[in-house]
Amino acid sequence: MLTIALSKGRLAEQTLDLMEKAGYDVSAAREKSRKLILEDGKSGLRFILAKPADVPTYVELGAADIGVVGKDTLLEEGRQLYEVIDLGFGKCRMCVAGPAALKDKLDDIPNKRVGTKYPNITRNYFEGVKKESVEIIKLNGSVELAPLTGLAEVIVDIVESGRTLYENGLEVLETVADISARVVVNRVSMKMKEDEIKPMISKLRQALSEGEANT
Amino acid sequence: MGNKFYTPDGFTDLIPGLCACKRGLENKLRALYSLHGYDEIETPGVEYCDLYTASGFVPEEELYKFTDSAGRLLCTRYDGTVPAVRFIAGRNETFPVRISYIENMFRAGKTGGGKQSGFTQGGIELMGAKGAGSDAEVLAIAIKSALELGLTDLQISIGQVEFFAGLKRQMNLTDEQAQDIREAINRRDSVTIDKQSLSREDRDILLAMTEMSGTYDVLDYFLPKVTDEGAKGALTELKEILDILEKYGFLKYITIDLGLIGSEEYYTGMIFKGFTYEVGFPIISGGRYDDVSKAFGKDISSVGFSISLTLALTALIRQDKLVTSPAASVIVGGDYEAASAAVEALRAEGTAAILDTTGLSEDELNSYAQAKGIETVMYLNGGED
Numbered sequence: 183m184l185t186i187a188l189s190k191g192r193l194a195e196q197t198l199d200l201m202e203k204a205g206y207d208v209s210a211a212r213e214k215s216r217k218l219i220l221e222d223g224k225s226g227l228r229f230i231l232a233k234p235a236d237v238p239t240y241v242e243l244g245a246a247d248i249g250v251v252g253k254d255t256l257l258e259e260g261r262q263l264y265e266v267i268d269l270g271f272g273k274c275r276m277c278v279a280g281p282a283a284l285k286d287k288l289d290d291i292p293n294k295r296v297g298t299k300y301p302n303i304t305r306n307y308f309e310g311v312k313k314e315s316v317e318i319i320k321l322n323g324s325v326e327l328a329p330l331t332g333l334a335e336v337i338v339d340i341v342e343s344g345r346t347l348y349e350n351g352l353e354v355l356e357t358v359a360d361i362s363a364r365v366v367v368n369r370v371s372m373k374m375k376e377d378e379i380k381p382m383i384s385k386l387r388q389a390l391s392e393g394e395a396n397t
Numbered sequence: 398m399g400n401k402f403y404t405p406d407g408f409t410d411l412i413p414g415l416c417a418c419k420r421g422l423e424n425k426l427r428a429l430y431s432l433h434g435y436d437e438i439e440t441p442g443v444e445y446c447d448l449y450t451a452s453g454f455v456p457e458e459e460l461y462k463f464t465d466s467a468g469r470l471l472c473t474r475y476d477g478t479v480p481a482v483r484f485i486a487g488r489n490e491t492f493p494v495r496i497s498y499i500e501n502m503f504r505a506g507k508t509g510g511g512k513q514s515g516f517t518q519g520g521i522e523l524m525g526a527k528g529a530g531s532d533a534e535v536l537a538i539a540i541k542s543a544l545e546l547g548l549t550d551l552q553i554s555i556g557q558v559e560f561f562a563g564l565k566r567q568m569n570l571t572d573e574q575a576q577d578i579r580e581a582i583n584r585r586d587s588v589t590i591d592k593q594s595l596s597r598e599d600r601d602i603l604l605a606m607t608e609m610s611g612t613y614d615v616l617d618y619f620l621p622k623v624t625d626e627g628a629k630g631a632l633t634e635l636k637e638i639l640d641i642l643e644k645y646g647f648l649k650y651i652t653i654d655l656g657l658i659g660s661e662e663y664y665t666g667m668i669f670k671g672f673t674y675e676v677g678f679p680i681i682s683g684g685r686y687d688d689v690s691k692a693f694g695k696d697i698s699s700v701g702f703s704i705s706l707t708l709a710l711t712a713l714i715r716q717d718k719l720v721t722s723p724a725a726s727v728i729v730g731g732d733y734e735a736a737s738a739a740v741e742a743l744r745a746e747g748t749a750a751i752l753d754t755t756g757l758s759e760d761e762l763n764s765y766a767q768a769k770g771i772e773t774v775m776y777l778n779g780g781e782d
Contacts, residue, residue, distance in 0.1 A: 242677060243512075243677045244675075244676060244677020244678070245677070263584065264584060264585035264586075265584045265585065265586040265588070266585055266586075266587065267587075267588075268588040364588075367585070368677055369672075369677075369678075369679070370672045370673075370674075370676065370677055370678065370679065372585070373552045373554060373610075373652070373672045374550070374552055374672055374673070374674055376610065380608075
């Protein structure tokens, strides 16, 4: 029996589509209900629907063997996991954004205030990559408000099309990382359930490359 | 202080019954280590902080720190190995030295899933001993330890840090590139490796490191592909280790996993991790650490391992392999004189028994025994017996 932690929402749907293409029976997980654990005795799969930020936790601690989650969450949570497949969907960028006037002038502002939902990614980027100290302001949503209200000079956030930024007079200033959905595996499960997990990884990879060939 | 009933985050009490089980496990390990000629030592549990931080063995934030009366920075014991090397390096020893320990370790940081900040490890160190024979002895005792504790669903993965060091030379990787690839291999992250600018052959070797596991077949796959002498040597040494473990009949527990490359500063050769069901973390960890003694100005080639008794206990409980019971199986009450004579007679036979010292009635005694899980109740009437 393999337990798979899915990130609730569109990512879960896309993952199930891919698993179906790879030849897995995922009908149990498609049932419209309020159940959080969906089990299929026949296929030997058990799905749990978790909040995206919790998926790495379930997998690292071994409550789930496999998880599907965005690279942004993985970077933020910094858990010890095996990260085996880039699923390619859910593509976006983690960016530093702010008023267009700051373009190429970011380094001139000392002790920047940075608004973000991702304090760890922000700290690693500014301290680790850019070698500078910043004041991080943790926010829980509508991060674009921070530079508009003067709460912070810039923000670090996910950018998909850039439309929200554009409509609020903000621009991408720097790219921190490219983001997409990843398959993660618990380190112990990879060893103890190798016979189930390794074939699943290769079937998913196969289905992915077939998908790419068709588009 | 509003929290006087609670233990600090990351620490727990060991409840009656479970504590006895753990002591039982400790005694099994103690007997096993001693049977193989390893002498037990006890280190104080408090060390100078420098012991761990000066050579970068442990990140500062993972140590519990305080000061002594002279204001020097102290910390609690983080692992068994570094204090053991400190101890042996400071003595005039005839090598090889075989020592063992069963101690509590303290690690500040992330906890959960059976992982605690305070936990018990048992381990051995074989010091002043090189070669595949020494590596294999430590591996064999690690496997025996798990089996002795009842963890029969066991997987041991063995790697060799010299293999990647050799590949770095063979592929002419820059330090920065090697660091990225090392981290990627540690995460089994084929995506990052795919993106590196490498020749097709080199990329295939690195990708195979993240994926392949087996025994001799893995070594045979890589051997014709490496030209660096160090990397070749690593593979030949692993082969020798497998040959010895096969004689023990332990090959079935073992997989070679060259993606296991660990942290560069600490391990210098063979490295291994042990896994079982129902716990999300490795329960066994070990390897060759020839350079740790250099931090003490000595050169002592060493190899060792530790097993987490705390995780082992969790695994045994979740695998339904552990039954807890109270110390006493009998309680004797009623007439005090008759009862105390009876209870001593039971104890003389080796039966663990409790004497009721509070004068409970027969009904009270029965319900007390039930609440405590004591199997047998004896209620004696004075004079009639």
